[in-house]
Amino acid sequence: MLEWLRSLSPRTEFVAVIALAFGWAIVSSTASVLAGPPPPAAAPEFTAGGLWGIVFLEVMTLALLTVLLSARGWTWPQLSRPWAQSDLLIGPALLVTAYLSYALLATLASHSGVALREPTFEHGVGWAAVLGVSVVNGFYEEALVCAYVIVALRERWGLWPAIHASTAIRTAYHLYQGSAGVLFIVPLGLIFAGWYARTGRLWPLILAHVLADALALSVMA
Template identity: 30%
Template sequence: MEQTRVSGSKLSLVDALIVSTICFGLFIVASTQAMLAGYPDAEFSDASNVYGILIEVILAVCALLYLHFRHFDIRSLYPRPQWMGALEGVGIYAVAVVLGGLVTETFEGNDSSIPVVAFSFQGVSLASTVAFAMVNGIFEEVFLLGVLLRGLKGQGMWFAVGFSMLVRLLYHTYQGPVGVLSVLAFGLVLTVFYLRTGRLWPVVFAHILGDIVPVFFGEG
């Protein structure tokens, strides 16, 4: 029997699982291994940034080829950079940081024995950080929101949101319980904005800031 093809911006659950596996399966496995190892500290370098860029570009190409074969509207996934959208992204990032801080501070205050993952960015250059942030921000939000969330709306809005957020959570478990809460808060803010506007560039820009700012002004 011929397999039913998706059209436009719709995805079947099988398609969503395949795209999730292509894009995030490797990272979910790595995060699970880190969780089982007791949440070791996360160390970043120029080499790890370059490796991350190469891996995400390869995975993105594979996923886009699959979506093209399934007749998904790939052209709609292109984030259209605009200055106003960048300003909105700054606002989204600020709201996400505040919400994440409130959530994690409350959680940490209840139990000091909860493992906290330390992040090390010693010696990481600005060039590799910005390059990785741009690729990673586009990669994650395009596939989490532009593909999975939008594509699964036909299965029900809450299901689409839950699926996208679950995938986001699974490949960030290496950050520990507190880090995961921060990621979920961040992802929720981006998701709400995307649901209300349908625009990718502001959330992509917010994510880019989320990858750059902590390196030079945060934990690193």
């Protein structure tokens, strides 16, 4: 089995990783867009069961991908430089930049008459679910859609195509969140991918993503 994994081409490896990590999310999000604009009552809803389901699925997928990528010779130092104290400041700063970019785009959209569809949340699920999914999802997404995608594509496609590919994949599996979600995800994806491509530092992005998820889901606690 390990020999077969090692024999895969880089292209096959990349497709397999993205399909395993985000394939179903991309398909279901795309289907929600193709189905047409939903009524307000059909806005995406986050529930306690959904949060724990995300934690379980992402932990299992990470375990599987760790085996695959380890067999292919990938190591953690290839994806991130070591943690530094400055990451505690850089992560929130990147998140604030993303929020300011979203605020600008949302203002322009509202002035253009575009209605932003916001998700709905189940309340009273507790902080365990909120923090659990925030930490797991923050690590999962940034390690794969940012670090892995950019490192895997940068040498073959170039820096900017790798940044745009990372942002496009990130946006594709967030389409279900509606227009408001996309207006936040696109600038966030470009900011995060650009920072990572320039510095190779992943921990600030993980911290920023954990904070973003925790803030968004705090209404459920």
